[in-house]
Amino acid sequence: MLIDKDKIKHTAKLARISLEEKQIDSLSKDLSNIFNFIEKLSNINTDKVNPLTSILDQGLRTREDKVTDGEIRDKILENSPSKNEEFFIVPKVIE
Amino acid sequence: MSDITNNSLTEIVELIKKKEIKSEEVTTAYINNIKKGKKLNSFISESFDIALKKSQIFDANPNFDSLLPGIPLAVKDLFCTNGVRTTAGSKMLENFVPNYESTVTANLWSEGAFLLGKLNCDEYAMGSSNETSFFGNVMNPVKENTVPGGSSGGSASALAANMTPATIGTDTGGSIRQPASFTGTVGLKPTYGLCSRWGIVAFASSLDQAGPMAKTVSDCALMLEAMSGFDPKDSTSINRKKENYSKKLTKNIKGLKIGIPKEYRVEGMPNEIEEIWEKGKKILKEEGAEIIDISLPHTEYALPTYYIVAPAEASSNLARYDGVKYGFRSSNGSNLIEMYENTRSEGFGDEVKRRILIGTYVLSSGYYDAYYLKAQKVRQLIKNDFDNAFIKVDAILTPSTPSAAFKIGEKKDDPISMYLNDIFTVPANLAGIPAISVPAGSDKNNLPLGLQLIGKPLGEQTLLNLALSIESKSNFTQNISKWWEK
Numbered sequence A: 001m002l003i004d005k006d007k008i009k010h011t012a013k014l015a016r017i018s019l020e021e022k023q024i025d026s027l028s029k030d031l032s033n034i035f036n037f038i039e040k041l042s043n044i045n046t047d048k049v050n051p052l053t054s055i056l057d058q059g060l061r062t063r064e065d066k067v068t069d070g071e072i073r074d075k076i077l078e079n080s081p082s083k084n085e086e087f088f089i090v091p092k093v094i095e
Numbered sequence B: 001m002s003d004i005t006n007n008s009l010t011e012i013v014e015l016i017k018k019k020e021i022k023s024e025e026v027t028t029a030y031i032n033n034i035k036k037g038k039k040l041n042s043f044i045s046e047s048f049d050i051a052l053k054k055s056q057i058f059d060a061n062p063n064f065d066s067l068l069p070g071i072p073l074a075v076k077d078l079f080c081t082n083g084v085r086t087t088a089g090s091k092m093l094e095n096f097v098p099n100y101e102s103t104v105t106a107n108l109w110s111e112g113a114f115l116l117g118k119l120n121c122d123e124y125a126m127g128s129s130n131e132t133s134f135f136g137n138v139m140n141p142v143k144e145n146t147v148p149g150g151s152s153g154g155s156a157s158a159l160a161a162n163m164t165p166a167t168i169g170t171d172t173g174g175s176i177r178q179p180a181s182f183t184g185t186v187g188l189k190p191t192y193g194l195c196s197r198w199g200i201v202a203f204a205s206s207l208d209q210a211g212p213m214a215k216t217v218s219d220c221a222l223m224l225e226a227m228s229g230f231d232p233k234d235s236t237s238i239n240r241k242k243e244n245y246s247k248k249l250t251k252n253i254k255g256l257k258i259g260i261p262k263e264y265r266v267e268g269m270p271n272e273i274e275e276i277w278e279k280g281k282k283i284l285k286e287e288g289a290e291i292i293d294i295s296l297p298h299t300e301y302a303l304p305t306y307y308i309v310a311p312a313e314a315s316s317n318l319a320r321y322d323g324v325k326y327g328f329r330s331s332n333g334s335n336l337i338e339m340y341e342n343t344r345s346e347g348f349g350d351e352v353k354r355r356i357l358i359g360t361y362v363l364s365s366g367y368y369d370a371y372y373l374k375a376q377k378v379r380q381l382i383k384n385d386f387d388n389a390f391i392k393v394d395a396i397l398t399p400s401t402p403s404a405a406f407k408i409g410e411k412k413d414d415p416i417s418m419y420l421n422d423i424f425t426v427p428a429n430l431a432g433i434p435a436i437s438v439p440a441g442s443d444k445n446n447l448p449l450g451l452q453l454i455g456k457p458l459g460e461q462t463l464l465n466l467a468l469s470i471e472s473k474s475n476f477t478q479n480i481s482k483w484w485e486k
Helices: A005-014 A021-043 A073-078 B009-017 B023-036 B048-060 B103-110 B153-160 B177-183 B217-227 B271-286 B299-320 B336-347 B350-363 B369-392 B415-422 B426-431 B460-473
Strands: B043-046 B072-076 B114-119 B166-170 B186-189 B210-214 B257-261 B290-294 B395-399 B435-442 B448-455
Touching: A005 A021, A005 B350, A021 B299, A021 B350, A021 B369, A021 B415, B009 B023, B009 B217, B023 B048, B023 B072, B023 B114, B043 B153, B048 B072, B048 B114, B072 B103, B072 B153, B103 B114, B103 B166, B103 B217, B114 B153, B153 B166, B153 B177, B153 B210, B166 B217, B177 B186, B177 B435, B177 B448, B186 B217, B186 B460, B210 B217, B217 B460, B257 B271, B257 B369, B271 B290, B271 B395, B271 B435, B271 B448, B271 B460, B290 B369, B299 B350, B299 B369, B299 B415, B299 B426, B350 B369, B369 B426, B395 B460, B435 B460, B448 B460
Parallel strands: B072 B114, B072 B166, B257 B290, B257 B395
Antiparallel strands: B043 B114, B166 B210, B186 B210, B186 B435, B395 B448, B435 B448
């Protein structure tokens, strides 16, 4: 299956990754090969198969709704590339 | 005393318990090896000061009633370590210092071990040769210019080169077992849910599982015992009593039924792989196991299924790297969207981008049913294959990899040929079942070859026992010349 340059550009936009023209070419080639390989799955009839959504026999546990951490704002902010005392800082989004 | 680092983990634990050696001496010996082993590039970060301090604290007031008393351990740089940089092999996390500890490393520390350093790996664990790491490729101590496998390549390399007495890795499609096979070491991927995923940098959450890598099967059992256990912080953690794998370890495998799946005999597989498989069958038979031919009919679909499911989950997991809360942020871009796009373009390497794009594509509108939903259905069929097989057999024996370790650069530009490395390891991840790789011999170039045993859910003890039989009868010897010290 051909994943052409337009499809790569659209997918990269969805994934929020900017690409140079040269990268778009090589990704188009790589992904086309990979999807040719993946295509094999269409050989199997799965009409009567339910999709596997969990490999565990157990269901998801619930827990009491109570705070177990908190008060760690400063620690969380430590790893931010741009911050002031209380907030993460991002480029301006409102004019 | 002769070089302590030639000993197994189990032997070192015994020596420490008998007070024949101090934790500080052990730690110093490993630090010296690490300093001499820079050429292998297996470490991303070293924490020698912390390790030495912890060893002195241990020696001053030793507690011998733990599984890993005074043992220094280096771990894959995918495990978050409190106060020690955790990169996942990516530029994106080059300067990320977690302020919390992953559950499995915390378990190891509570058994008396402490951190020696963080080991190189493929970027976000995406790779089978350790060539995708932002911090450079790792060399296989067995042979110069040869890959150690991946993604836990730094772990395998450091272990085989005596730079850590044992280690831990993560395995999403073979990332523990394939490097173990390539370096003549033992690697176990546990049942999904046996070891907590909390605090591990996520790749594909329904497949990721942490596990031990060690020089011997006994060491592997000891490490698994120390690192596993229920964790309320991981919603998929299995709530059950801890097993004493190392105490229950036995070579008595009489009467166990071992399946040989005919679908694992793939086209173009070297004779040496076939021979090592035959050797494994012969050993298990001689030790009293029964060999039974079985079929896992959907095996050929495992890898295509994996290359939909894993990238889909990765594209979702890696959406968090947006340059806002932590990690790298690009200085290019005039608005928020451009900042996101440039951050992710500059912060991720080629293989990670490739997989994010595959994943985004298969989940995108119009393609979801054809790819992702289809893959989930086939995944069910693959799981059914194993469920059916385990009615008849206790474990399954296969080669670990379709070839021995290859040269650096050999497969780098051909994603499909790189992906084919994981052809025998991926099915166990898709089915969530345990599997171990144990060295069983070498090829004509003296490169190690491993055998894989796949088990029932929570069948780790059976796998360890079978692996112990192979280990004791295969006459495999590690033949490492320490060429990197010259």
